[in-house]
Amino acid sequence: MACLPFLGILMSSRTRGSLFLVTFCCLLLHVTGSRTDPLEVNALQEIKRSLIDPMRNLSNWEKGDPCTSNWTGIICFRRSHEDGHFHVQELQLMRLNLSGELAPEVGQLLYLEILDVMWNNLTGRIPFEIGRISSLKLLLLNGNKFTGSLPPELGNLQKLNRLQVDENNITGSVPSSFGNLRSIKHLHFNNNTISGEIPVELSTLPRLAHLILDNNNLTGTLLPELARLPNLTILQLDNNNFEGSEIPEAYGNFPRLVKLSLRNCRLQGSIPDFSRIKNLSYLDLSWNNLTGTLPESKLSDNMTTIELSHNHLTGSIPQSFSELGSLQLLSLENNNLSGSVPTEIWQNKSFENSKLQVDLRNNNFSDATGNLITPDNVTLYLRGNPICKSPSIPFDKQFLKNVCGKKKQTPINSNTPCSNMSCPFENVQVSPGICLCKAPLSIDYRLKSPSFFFFTPHIENQFIEYITTSLKLETHQVTIDRLIDDNRLRPRLYLKLVPKEEIKFSKTEVIRIRNWFTSWSFSGNDFFGPYELLDFPLQGPYADLITKKSVISTAGWVMIVAGSTVTATVISVTATLLFIKKRHEKSHTLTKKRFSRTISREIEGVKKFSFVELSDATNGFDRSTLIGKGSYGKVYKGILQNKTEVAIKRGEETSMQSEKEFLNEIDLLSRLHHRNLVSLIGYSSENGEQMLVYEYMPNGNVRDWLSANAMETLSFSRRSHVALGSAKGILYLHNEANPPVIHRDIKTSNILLDCKLRAKVADFGLSRLAPAFGDGDGEHAHVSTVVRGTPGYLDPEYFMTQKLTVKSDVYSFGVVLLELLTGMHPFFEGTHIIREVRMANECGTVVSVVDSRMGQCSPNKVKKLAELALWCCEDRPETRPSMSKVVKELEGICQSVREPDMFSEKTKLLCTKTSSSSSPVPSPLSLLPGSDLDSGFFHPVKPR
Template identity: 55%
Template sequence: MIGVFLIFYGAIMTISPTCILHVAQAWSTDSLEISALRIIRGSLIDNMNNLKSWSKGDPCTSNWTGIFCYPAPKDGYLHIREMQLLKLNLSGTLAPELGLLSHLEILDFMWNGIHGTIPKEIGNITSLKLLLLNGNLISGPLPDEIGNLYNLNRLQIDQNQISGPIPKSFANLRKIKHLHMNNNSLSGKIPPELSRLPILYHFLVDNNNFSGYLPPELASLPSLKILQLDNNNFSGSSIPASFSNMTMLVKLSLRNCSLQGAIPDLSQIPRLGYLDLSWNQLKGPLPSKLSIDITTIVLSHNYLNGTIPLTFSGLPKLQKLSLANNLLTGSVPSSIWQNMTFNTNDTLLLDFQNNSLTDISDDYSPPANVTILLYGNPVCDSENQLDIVHFCQLKTISEASRNSTKSKIMCRRCPVDKDYEHNPLSPMQCLCTVPLGVGFRLKSPGISDFRSYINDFEINLTSLLHLFVYQLYIDSFIWESGPRLNMQLKLFPSNVSVFNVSEILRLRGMLAGWEITLSDVFGPYELLNFTLGSYASDIPDTSESGLSKNAMVGILVGAVAGAIAVSVAVTVLIMRRYRGYRAISRKRSSMRTSIKINDVKCFTFEDMARATSNFSNSTQVGQGGYGKVYRGTLVDGTPVAIKRAQEGSVQGSKEFSTEIELLSRLHHRNLVSLVGYCDEQDEQMLVYEFMPNGTLRDHLSAKCTEPLSFSKRLHIALGSARGILYLHSEANPPIFHRDIKASNILLDFKFVAKVADFGLSRLAPGHDAEGITPGHISTVVKGTPGYLDPEYLLTHKLTDRSDVYSLGVVFLELLTGMRPISHGKNIVREVKTACQCGLMFSIIDSRMNAYPSECMEKFISLALGCCHDETDVRPPMSEVVRELENILHMMPEDATSEALVTDSSKIVSVSFVSSESSGADHLVSSGIPAVAAR
């Protein structure tokens, strides 16, 4: 009996536990464009005649599904050394039997659809050097047993849904150089034990949920070059002074980590090229001295004060100095670029927006390569500064992509039998050649402007690949959130029309096998795809592994020990189960095309029914125009919120896919996280992280028994504003939400606000043919009455200030507890009228606790400013965030004791008296007057 078990239906099913990968998936010819199936080295090659596979039709021309299993060799284990299945659309789960592959050195399932957990048995493969699972749908915790892999060099689990802490056992990975765990849901404290890793180069854990303190022990990592911890929550922690001892560090990125205190002395880090400490609560002066190799300094959105040091003029490689949204005073420096030499592609961005800079030299004329932003500084308000008006306009700077350009030399047309192109960089420009396509991403580059480093990159990569520089053409590049740099490359043959097969295999092996290391300034890379194109038909039937071409396309792998044991009884049970599932599935509409979004988990209807006890009424937590919302629990125990569309829902397929596409690439603590979706059986469901405290509208409702305090309302307002500011300025490309309202602001267990529901969102406009970015999108009016920007309603012109208006209405709801429109009354008009009549405090929510009057006045003023009828008069979201931060700085730091802090030099001790106590329900203070809610 041959160990082959076949399933040719379209569903993923659990099969014999002897298969390495539990998987079934449809295939098409597109798979040929992706990286090699490099499975076999060693004795398995000697037994290739034992391999069996099955397909329905020709796997190169028709879709098929199957399970491939391999019979166990006589000695009881398999001699596989490499298992690389890069971006082959595999789905299913990793089986515990992977632990049987005791000779395995490379386990590479990158960029597939694998879900489930990482089996602890992987810890048995002590020969493993590369464990590459990034870009899947893997969830659950990290097994402690991974710490047993003492030969492991690279661990990549980024862009999954893995949760829980980093096991302390990872400190045993003494040969690890690369820990890439970013873009997951990891939580807890970062273990200080990791400081024992002697040769760790790259530690990337950004976009997770880490908390606690920032371990000073990390400074003991002797070889660390990149430390990237962005978008975590080390609330109350400061940047350890010991970080100044990290002498090998090239990049330090701690953006949006809730860090406090002063910036330590970093002048002793000789090779530091990239520093990002933005979006924290750092105070004190700017660093006076940094490495002369530094290219990027981003310290914006903090509370840094003092003047801009003149020492910044001694940084010859500087590309970006962002100090926006701080408390800086003094003069605008005019000498930063004086010691710099600018080539054609060299640029320098100086972003000083929203500070308190008051002076500028009389002759302020930077070279054309320098961009200066001064908007929001007093210097822009001076009447005698008309010559700097172009520096004072509000701008957002983003690096444009580099697009391919056609050769200007007139050449004959190339043959059409292959994907011929003229290489625009070749000394033989009219030679028709067939390039290879390479998707390539720099995961943590130490630069902010790639244009001036293009030549360095081309020389670096081609020298590592043993190519001439003109053989590499950068077709395009674009910055992604992180920041990460996504590039589409073309590799051209050298003075011949086509690559030979051995050269293709060599290049593919070097890129897919991590056999090159780029210069430190470019950081680690990842291969996104290796497109064979016309070469797919030229690859011989027998590859390095001995596999036929059909097997390379068709095998959904699995080396097994003992598939012979699969019984007929198990098969019958599975088929019965599946027939039952198919009977339920028949009602799925044949008219609707199911969507597929990369990097987002697709759940089955059965998964959703199981998670909600078959959509029991007891699990329902809400209902709206879109449908019902249920609380569910996934098979791994993760609590989720499931939004199920009802038939004839307001939200159509376009909005459904829009929300999935947008949320899949947005990562911010104040945006709700999308776990996955379901799109089958005429059902549309979105699966979010569960928000135990519901919506903001719930807590403003008269039915709420525990009303929000003023302090909590301010924090909710700030969190919401930060999330929207991220959409407007940090997302790439920027996004207009278009449906901001109290019911779309969710609250987690700590009452942290998270903006949700992106079904109506629109991408901000891009550059037109003249390089000008329009300020609006002309579109059909959509949104919720009461929150709609009146100018958008009249002109159909959607702008970022349309979101500002909607958020202003939410602020008014926070202040009054009213609905936007109730019994014919409009909340904006009601509040404006009350303020004009001197009755400002009469419309404050009577259930609110006492509040400082000055803080309340500022909040009301901000809310009404956001709701101004004229678009241009409304503040940008960056100003909204800054004003809310200033108001909160006037509020108590300790929300429980409610001690009132007016500024850094004056602290007034006060106490709040509960309305239940005898006496009064007002704020007692000898300082700032306060009023109780009426």
């Protein structure tokens, strides 16, 4: 008989015998062989045991069969294998608030094609056992907290197409075995701490299209052999340290290269001739030490971006630059270029569907080849050139202000919202002036390495056509709800997909669209480059799919039908055994339910410690373990059972955070991943106490290092790098965190230093989520809130109006920069640090207020740091820089100031002790942070 019709009859009956027979049908797959391979079932169970799942997204992994019971995140092959078992084809666990470690048993899923655990909080090492899954095509581990090095065993994955481990804490070098990945197209390792040289073996990969290694610690020389890669379209190595290396002449011979980005790599030498690369669209060699003149040969007609600023280039601008019809950005600022400004770059050209920015600031241009008046869509910057003071150039006042004044800010693109008409779902603007009541699908999407600078309306139309063509939708069905492109390096788009005729998409269509994004099935597009899927939330009428059961497992019913026919003999043999098993499962389920009520009260994404565990870690909170005290409470050094050193912030009854602030800090920290932010390990809220458990930071906070009583101090070089690390952490909060965050209490005592004096921003108890349009250089939205923060660091605009913006953090950070520069407190001797430094700077005596303990430092670097700090401290928020600009300026200051490699004997000892006392393999609890303290946090920097 068929099981599915039989089930319908049985479920309508209330008799005990019918219930018995219903349970029988669950056993049919046991006896027909149509069940998941037992080895894979065991592997999945081990994976679940090693994960922390506070929202119980994987609760249905506790019963039934993975392939026939719709286990969340499991997609199986539609047909059983020749061995009679079903096998797991995809493991899709993106953004499920999971923490813990990825169990090595994942290597037992030998038929797996997609492993996706993106955007969780997973820690520990990447299991080398993954290298056994010979069928794997997509390995997506980005957006977690994985530590350790890249396993060389991954080089065994001959079918692997995409390897993404970006935005983790990966160290070590790139294994040479990765040269065996013969099918690989995408290697994305950016935003880690990978060191060593790029292995020459990568130059043999025949299909490699994207090599993205920016924001690491790579060293050595640029490999000329990379130019042999026949299909490479993107080479992005920004923010590494190839000091002394030149750009190989062979880089002018890439056969298919579209984007070459080598920003801030400490390169030297001249610029090669790139005219032979016919598809080159994007060239960024800024913030290096390049010399010589600009090549005269004409670049590709596809060129949109030429970024060569902050080098030592000489000579004039080649006439060939005037022939680039697709150019959006020509940035040559801060070089030694001279001659005439070639106005032909923008004259006699149509910019109806485009923009052009020509930035020539701080060079030696003395005249122009024609009229300097530019069209509306062209922006020209000339400040810092002799031409701005030339009496022969007829400037009017407004033109002088626009061209020779400060750089204007560019607003963020965004659609005009629809009117507030009555609609049970959402009024979606499908075209200008036309809004429809629909239930759209929302997609959080980021372009990882585009080959353009401005996201103009013309490019927006191209992008929508690209998306709709791949998804087989019509152009009016895709809208860009919001675009955040503050630094224009990785624009973030919030897409909305609108049903064509119906009010909402059908379940089948949702499944199809989601699978299209998660399987990276879009056709390749060199102009838009690779993308990141940040989130695919299912909201409103799609909320019933939030567990992803229907979305993720469509094969279950097919498999049930396939195994539905059995003989009566099988029924009689197995029925009794099933009844006993069912009773046992029922009892087990009741136990699980009782346990789940306890779990539901825990905070998602972090470990909950018992009071006893933390008491044991501190020897009963003994005075000998006390390492600091602040307005919130005392901080103790603890050692957990796994030998991990932690800092435990224990709130005092009279000064504890409100419950809202306590939960706010936990919630925020559990979702933030950056090497310059402190990491929360866990918390405890038993016995009426509030305790937070952080990573132990043996070198305390910056304020203590600046104290006049400190036993040791920081050099100018070290202070510059501390400033840069802190700025990168704040930039992540503003631009990369999802959702963005305003810290609201940036100060030197909230910047902690690890054993190597690397800076991490701490204390998120006062933080607020940034407003939807609060990013970028345009008009800054605000949050109206009661003024909180620390006197001396408070943004005056925020203090007067209670309007909080991301620029409030910029102001506070400016005060931090002034403290680093002078060693003074914000308030001293009846005045404020900003006033003192500003007066000294205006008088040209800024060196007189510099902290003399820093030793020798370049007056030019000191002046640049002072000017940057004062820029951040402008009274009006709109005149302050964004954090992305602050980071760029600090990178320039640090570029010629080497980060010290040597530490004092005390600091060496701290690093040795910390590393030796930790467990050999990092656990989910091995990376945690400090806290806000008014006075000394940790002993090493306090006076004896």
